[in-house]
Amino acid sequence: MESIWTKETEENKKYKELKGNIETDTLIIGGGLCGILCAYMLQREGVDYTLVEANRICEGVTSGTTGKITYQHGLIYDKIINTYGYDKAKMYLEANQMALEEYKKLCEKIPCDFEIKDSVVYSINNPKAIEKEAMALSRLGINCEITDTLPIPLKVAGALIVKNQAQLNPLKLAREIARDLNIYENTRVTELTKNKAITENGEISYKKVIVATHFPFLNKHGGYFLKMYQHRSYGIALKNADNVRGMYVDESKKGLSFRNYKDMLLIIGEGHRTGKSSSAWQGLEDFARKSFHNSIVVSKWATQDCMTLDGIPYIGQYSKSTENLYVATGFNKWGITSSMVSSIILKDLVQGKKNKHSSVFFPSRSILHSQLLVNAGESILGLITPTVPRCPHLGCALKYNKQEHTWDCGCHGSRFDKEGRVLDNPANGNKKNI
Numbered sequence: 001m002e003s004i005w006t007k008e009t010e011e012n013k014k015y016k017e018l019k020g021n022i023e024t025d026t027l028i029i030g031g032g033l034c035g036i037l038c039a040y041m042l043q044r045e046g047v048d049y050t051l052v053e054a055n056r057i058c059e060g061v062t063s064g065t066t067g068k069i070t071y072q073h074g075l076i077y078d079k080i081i082n083t084y085g086y087d088k089a090k091m092y093l094e095a096n097q098m099a100l101e102e103y104k105k106l107c108e109k110i111p112c113d114f115e116i117k118d119s120v121v122y123s124i125n126n127p128k129a130i131e132k133e134a135m136a137l138s139r140l141g142i143n144c145e146i147t148d149t150l151p152i153p154l155k156v157a158g159a160l161i162v163k164n165q166a167q168l169n170p171l172k173l174a175r176e177i178a179r180d181l182n183i184y185e186n187t188r189v190t191e192l193t194k195n196k197a198i199t200e201n202g203e204i205s206y207k208k209v210i211v212a213t214h215f216p217f218l219n220k221h222g223g224y225f226l227k228m229y230q231h232r233s234y235g236i237a238l239k240n241a242d243n244v245r246g247m248y249v250d251e252s253k254k255g256l257s258f259r260n261y262k263d264m265l266l267i268i269g270e271g272h273r274t275g276k277s278s279s280a281w282q283g284l285e286d287f288a289r290k291s292f293h294n295s296i297v298v299s300k301w302a303t304q305d306c307m308t309l310d311g312i313p314y315i316g317q318y319s320k321s322t323e324n325l326y327v328a329t330g331f332n333k334w335g336i337t338s339s340m341v342s343s344i345i346l347k348d349l350v351q352g353k354k355n356k357h358s359s360v361f362f363p364s365r366s367i368l369h370s371q372l373l374v375n376a377g378e379s380i381l382g383l384i385t386p387t388v389p390r391c392p393h394l395g396c397a398l399k400y401n402k403q404e405h406t407w408d409c410g411c412h413g414s415r416f417d418k419e420g421r422v423l424d425n426p427a428n429g430n431k432k433n434i
């Protein structure tokens with residue numbers, strides 16, 4: 001199923017495939033929005049780099065995003081203040097404000113249907129949570145407004161509006177930026193040694209490496225398979241529906257998200273941990289039929305993102321013991337700004353410079369959060385479930401997904417089609433015999 005962005009964006013430029021051996025100062029693995037912005041920033045700084053992409057660029061999670069650019073990430077600020085204190089929350093806010101400003105500048109030059117919009121987080125039944133987030137934001141110096149009436153077909157208990165945020169067509173922007181970058185497509189890194197990346201048809205000698213593969217594929221370091229899980233959501237684009245004049249998201253992971261694109265309304269929701277299930281597109285279509293009587297579904301898609309233990313991405317050194325190896329992951333469905341934040345932080349770190357916002361995203365911070373127990377429990381369940389087929393990543397049982405006709409892993413979120421081709425990592429390659 002094609003996302004609205006794939007449908008509405010011109011065919012991608014094709015890039016060469018690596019054949020033979022090359023050398024580079026900084027190797028970037030992964031050509032989604034994150035890898036591309038890292039390459040763009042390094043090119044701007046005059047650093048020698050190479051980006052390699054296993055398939056075609058921007059065909060991973062980036063092609064299924066909702067395309068909202070905001071520093072209002074659900075109810076994150078109250079949570080960060082309570083967990084790590086005011087200074088860390090301020091750092092998170094400043095880094096994401098900087099990201100929004102970078103997009104505003106970039107999008108002046110690149111046509112990508114960029115529009116300034118208000119961002120709104122609403123709650124169906126928890127007005128207190130909205131009030132607390134409003135207090136956190138105003139402590140951090142952000143003007144915001146509370147309301148309980150929104151132009152979306154839901155009765156909300158409370159909603160928080162932050163003005164002057166933005167939305168875009170992410171593929172138009174990413175593909176245009178990529179045009180002048182040093183990229184190899186159809187080049188999967190299958191193994192990484194201390195200074196060489198092994199691909200099917202060649203080796204790349206590097207000094208530094210950034211892993212921007214969505215879910216990091218190296219298991220030996222960093223414990224990402226315990227520190228993250230993946231959450232899958234479904235999207236539909238409707239014609240003959242309302243103009244909702246903004247960007248809306250439920251504070252609950254199970255709720256709906258709305259925005260317009262051209263003459264269409266996008267609705268995203270029915271989310272669940274990958275490997276579980278929901279009413280998927282059927283649920284969204286039932287809602288659309290009830291709310292917008294004459295609407296027609298013109299596009300359907302699904303995608304998933306990596307969720308961290310504390311709601312903050314992991315950006316920086318891959319693990320304490322891996323000098324020169326960097327990571328950007330765990331964007332918690334806020335990867336448009338987080339990809340930009342990653343590119344700003346990592347361009348400094350690979351050049352041996354300090355970055356004043358990096359400590360809040362430090363990947364080796366404490367893992368003592370209740371979500372760790374849930375992740376461990378799901379992994380144990382996946383490992384002891386005796387069914388075949390098994391996931392080649394760490395051996396968990398795969399479950400058949402009737403909605404999408406795929407085999408999905410409930411432990412870490414890898415997915416395969418009926419032929420065993422990998423659709424979503426951390427599994428780093430196809431599965432023989434499904």
Ligand SMILES: Cc1cc2nc3c(=O)[nH]c(=O)nc-3n(C[C@H](O)[C@H](O)[C@H](O)COP(=O)(O)OP(=O)(O)OC[C@H]3O[C@@H](n4cnc5c(N)ncnc54)[C@H](O)[C@@H]3O)c2cc1C
Nearest residue numbers: 030032033034054060061062065066067068189334335336
């Ligand atoms: C339903 C949904 C809605 C969202 N909406 C928003 C939103 O409105 N705003 C927002 O800020 N964020 C949003 N996000 C989050 C955002 O879309 C993602 O966080 C972001 O697109 C991730 O980009 P990425 O570059 O990390 O991953 P990807 O786009 O998946 O790119 C990773 C790339 O790495 C490649 N790769 C993997 N392994 C290898 C290897 N071994 N060798 C070479 N290449 C490899 C893959 O092929 C892939 O192309 C949403 C997420 C979801 C799930």
